[in-house]
Amino acid sequence: MSEQETNILVIGGGISGLTTATEAAEAGYTVTILEKEPFLGGRVSRMNKYFPKLCPPSCGLEINYRRVKLNDRISFLTLTEVEKISGQAGSYEVDVKLNPRYVNEKCTGCNACVEACPVEVPNDFNAGLDKRKAAYVRSEQSFPFQYVIDKAACKSDCGAKCREACKYGAVDLEMQAETVKIKAGAIALATGWKPYDAKKIDNLGFGTSPDIITNVMMERISSGNGPTQGKITRPSDGKEVKKVAFVQCAGSRDENHLAYCSAVCCLATLKQITYVREQYPDAEAYMFYIDIRTPGTAYERFFNNVKDDENVKLIKGKVAKVSADPATGDIIVEAEDILAGGKIKVQVDMCVLATGMQPTVSEMKLPSDIKINENGFAVIGKDRKGIYAVGCAKDPVDVAKSVQSATGAALKAIQTVGRLS
Amino acid sequence: MADATVVKPDLDFVKGVIAAGGESLKKCYQCATCTVVCNVTPDKNPFPRKEMVWAQWGLKEKFKGNPDVWLCHQCNDCSSYCPRGAKPGEVLGAIRKQTIKQYSAPGVLVDLVNNKKFWPLIVAVPAVLLAVLLSAAGTFGIPEGEVIFSKFASTHFIQFVFTPALIFGVAVGILGMKKFWADMKQANGVYSGDLKGSVTETLKEVAGHQKFKSCGVSADRFTSHFLVFYSFIALGIATALGVLYIDILGMESPFRLGYGTPVKLFGNIGAIALIAGILLMMNSRFKNAEKLGVGSYFDWLLIGIIGTVALSGFLAQLMRIAGVAPLAYPIYFIHLVFVFSLFIYLPFSKLAHIFYRGAAMCFLKYSGREAEQAVVQPEAKTEIPAASGPETGESAGEAGQAETKQE
Numbered sequence: 119m120s121e122q123e124t125n126i127l128v129i130g131g132g133i134s135g136l137t138t139a140t141e142a143a144e145a146g147y148t149v150t151i152l153e154k155e156p157f158l159g160g161r162v163s164r165m166n167k168y169f170p171k172l173c174p175p176s177c178g179l180e181i182n183y184r185r186v187k188l189n190d191r192i193s194f195l196t197l198t199e200v201e202k203i204s205g206q207a208g209s210y211e212v213d214v215k216l217n218p219r220y221v222n223e224k225c226t227g228c229n230a231c232v233e234a235c236p237v238e239v240p241n242d243f244n245a246g247l248d249k250r251k252a253a254y255v256r257s258e259q260s261f262p263f264q265y266v267i268d269k270a271a272c273k274s275d276c277g278a279k280c281r282e283a284c285k286y287g288a289v290d291l292e293m294q295a296e297t298v299k300i301k302a303g304a305i306a307l308a309t310g311w312k313p314y315d316a317k318k319i320d321n322l323g324f325g326t327s328p329d330i331i332t333n334v335m336m337e338r339i340s341s342g343n344g345p346t347q348g349k350i351t352r353p354s355d356g357k358e359v360k361k362v363a364f365v366q367c368a369g370s371r372d373e374n375h376l377a378y379c380s381a382v383c384c385l386a387t388l389k390q391i392t393y394v395r396e397q398y399p400d401a402e403a404y405m406f407y408i409d410i411r412t413p414g415t416a417y418e419r420f421f422n423n424v425k426d427d428e429n430v431k432l433i434k435g436k437v438a439k440v441s442a443d444p445a446t447g448d449i450i451v452e453a454e455d456i457l458a459g460g461k462i463k464v465q466v467d468m469c470v471l472a473t474g475m476q477p478t479v480s481e482m483k484l485p486s487d488i489k490i491n492e493n494g495f496a497v498i499g500k501d502r503k504g505i506y507a508v509g510c511a512k513d514p515v516d517v518a519k520s521v522q523s524a525t526g527a528a529l530k531a532i533q534t535v536g537r538l539s
Numbered sequence: 540m541a542d543a544t545v546v547k548p549d550l551d552f553v554k555g556v557i558a559a560g561g562e563s564l565k566k567c568y569q570c571a572t573c574t575v576v577c578n579v580t581p582d583k584n585p586f587p588r589k590e591m592v593w594a595q596w597g598l599k600e601k602f603k604g605n606p607d608v609w610l611c612h613q614c615n616d617c618s619s620y621c622p623r624g625a626k627p628g629e630v631l632g633a634i635r636k637q638t639i640k641q642y643s644a645p646g647v648l649v650d651l652v653n654n655k656k657f658w659p660l661i662v663a664v665p666a667v668l669l670a671v672l673l674s675a676a677g678t679f680g681i682p683e684g685e686v687i688f689s690k691f692a693s694t695h696f697i698q699f700v701f702t703p704a705l706i707f708g709v710a711v712g713i714l715g716m717k718k719f720w721a722d723m724k725q726a727n728g729v730y731s732g733d734l735k736g737s738v739t740e741t742l743k744e745v746a747g748h749q750k751f752k753s754c755g756v757s758a759d760r761f762t763s764h765f766l767v768f769y770s771f772i773a774l775g776i777a778t779a780l781g782v783l784y785i786d787i788l789g790m791e792s793p794f795r796l797g798y799g800t801p802v803k804l805f806g807n808i809g810a811i812a813l814i815a816g817i818l819l820m821m822n823s824r825f826k827n828a829e830k831l832g833v834g835s836y837f838d839w840l841l842i843g844i845i846g847t848v849a850l851s852g853f854l855a856q857l858m859r860i861a862g863v864a865p866l867a868y869p870i871y872f873i874h875l876v877f878v879f880s881l882f883i884y885l886p887f888s889k890l891a892h893i894f895y896r897g898a899a900m901c902f903l904k905y906s907g908r909e910a911e912q913a914v915v916q917p918e919a920k921t922e923i924p925a926a927s928g929p930e931t932g933e934s935a936g937e938a939g940q941a942e943t944k945q946e
Contacts, residue, residue, distance in 0.1 A: 372622030438575030454571035461582040
């Protein structure tokens with residue numbers, strides 16, 4: 119087993135991990151980032167716009183990638199799995215499994231392997247809305263811009279067409295997984311979140327019609343590098359949407375699913391309403407809510423701007439039934455309009471479920487003394503002073519708060535390293 | 540906030556609901572999932588979301604003449620989808636108990652009958668009363684010879700004691716129902732309608748158990764209630780036939796197959812169906828106890844009384860046939876005590892739902908509210924059912940406004 123040494127180990131290469139790493143490295147400490155996927159960027163790389171400024175996250179990610187790339191003190195490993203954490207603050211030892219990429223550093227990004235690849239599988243980057251090849255990069259902004267081969271998707275009889283197509287000898291299907299031991303003074307747990315599985319909310323009809331989608335899918339449909347190049351159309355037939363229902367608290371604030379408020383879905387929906395309204399001046403958006411939670415001046419102002427749009431209907435009352443009309447294929451959402459006092463059924467082209475954030479850390483194998491609270495978020499106790507949870511590993515928070523949390527974690531990690539090394 | 544509504548909470552009412560099995564009441568955060576998943580609520584001013592906030596706020600007056608708590612069949616679709624574990628099904632059951640007090644006079648009996656502390660009294664009072672009456676008749680004891688229950692309690696004794704008990708129970712219930720009906724008319728501003736047609740439709744609905752059929756998560760409630768309901772009818776027929784055979788045809792009990800066969804058939808089929816229905820009810824309550832609630836004392840008292848009636852009646856018959864006099868007569872006595880309890884507690888126990896749910900279901904048709912269903916809205920201009928129409932739902936409309944102002 120090979121060994122590496124670093125001051126701070128950051129687990130997770132999304133916005134929280136990238137920020138922790140760059141902040142610590144720019145203060146003079148060595149950092150290693152571990153990312154389980156083949157590319158950095160995490161959830162933010164899948165977003166179309168940030169709220170409330172409505173600017174694209176690709177811009178901030180580009181800056182962060184550059185900070186990583188140009189800083190000798192940062193190294194990163196993709197396709198990794200943390201197998202074991204031992205030791206204590208100042209001298210942790212972490213066993214990391216490196217899964218093979220099957221494409222080496224000779225890759226120039228020419229795309230020949232993709233063209234030669236005969237296999238198509240659902241594209242996880244686009245939330246399964248389209249297909250990708252077994253050889254792929256996520257998008258033109260992928261970092262590292264080095265292709266990867268999803269060997270689990272490969273057909274054994276394809277005769278290694280990708281290897282033959284690669285002029286540079288970059289495809290190496292014989293690569294093996296290996297394990298490295300990384301010694302680190304402090305660890306930042308920036309493992310992020312995943313969307314709650316909407317299929318588990320059986321009354322909201324997810325899976326019964328392609329036009330019942332989640333907010334994460336909506337973000338991909340609206341993104342320029344998404345399956346529709348940013349044109350918002352309904353997945354079943356590509357029809358332009360004239361009426362969209364947004365269903366808040368789809369699985370959040372619900373003890374049958376996620377008992378907590380995911381904190382970002384109200385703003386995410388308001389933001390997505392602006393996507394629809396921008397593309398279709400006559401389209402209508404319905405937002406069904408229990409409470410609209412947009413704390414703070416800037417968020418409140420954003421909410422008020424969306425609310426003032428007369429094509430946006432805010433209805434107090436949680437949607438508890440969603441179904442597809444067999445005749446037209448349209449989606450019918452049912453709620454009680456609490457303020458008016460009656461059950462209503464609204465027929466829409468597309469229904470977006472504002473599903474919440476489930477912490478990835480809730481399903482990870484971690485040392486037993488890293489405690490997980492009843493909602494699945496990491497609680498770092500006093501006994502593990504060198505491990506800090508960051509961003510959505512700790513709380514359901516938006517990008518701005520993740521970045522703040524990352525800066526704080528970088529400082530704490532630096533202090534731990536300075537004190538104990 | 541010049542137009543603010545001042546709410547006058549009745550805290551005793553809130554405590555009463557909580558004590559009667561609505562412990563989870565305060566967990567409700569008014570998301571209205573319950574209302575949407577409920578298949579038995581009308582679309583206009585639906586329940587149970589509004590009842591939850593009224594009860595939380597102690598708005599006792601809102602429940603005066605409120606048919607909705609009685610339209611609830613406690614299918615518990617609401618509780619199973621409730622994101623907060625607020626158990627609207629249980630809470631509405633507790634509110635129903637509270638409203639029985641308003642209508643079944645004297646209301647204090649509702650509290651006495653449904654108070655856990657007094658349960659020995661609930662059994663002791665009818666037991667002592669019957670023992671005294673039987674002693675006065677000179678038949679209290681275990682008679683010699685072949686087991687014949689009329690030696691213990693003569694046919695005339697049964698008729699003279701049990702008929703007035705039943706008349707008492709039914710009369711109190713009907714008086715309460717009339718008061719409730721008048722209150723419903725007033726509270727909802729409905730003064731005319733098709734009474735005959737509504738009654739006919741309601742009876743048809745009850746006979747077919749249509750409402751229970753639309754229950755989602757506890758579909759077995761249909762089966763259990765259906766069994767209990769029709770077993771009561773079968774047992775009622777058996778009783779009527781008994782009267783016919785003894786008093787009119789001059790036959791003598793005990794009946795058996797070949798001698799008064801119809802009495803035995805109706806009686807035994809009824810008893811078996813009743814036992815099966817009650818067991819099914821108990822089972823479904825235990826099965827979903829955590830999510831839906833195991834039920835309150837109010838529920839279990841009725842289950843206990845009916846269960847004991849069925850079981851003791853069936854066992855008494857077996858003991859009689861087996862000729863075990865020392866067991867047969869005491870079991871028969873228990874049977875009489877519980878049948879008597881069922882009659883006199885009829886308007887004060889959960890069984891009072893016969894009157895109040897019946898009236899509420901009828902009123903729903905009478906007021907025309909049932910027919911006003913939510914239509915799918917394909918158009919831009921959303922027409923939401925009016926909150927407070929001149930003809931119905933006035934009370935609900937006011938609550939809606941109060942909530943708006945509260946925010």
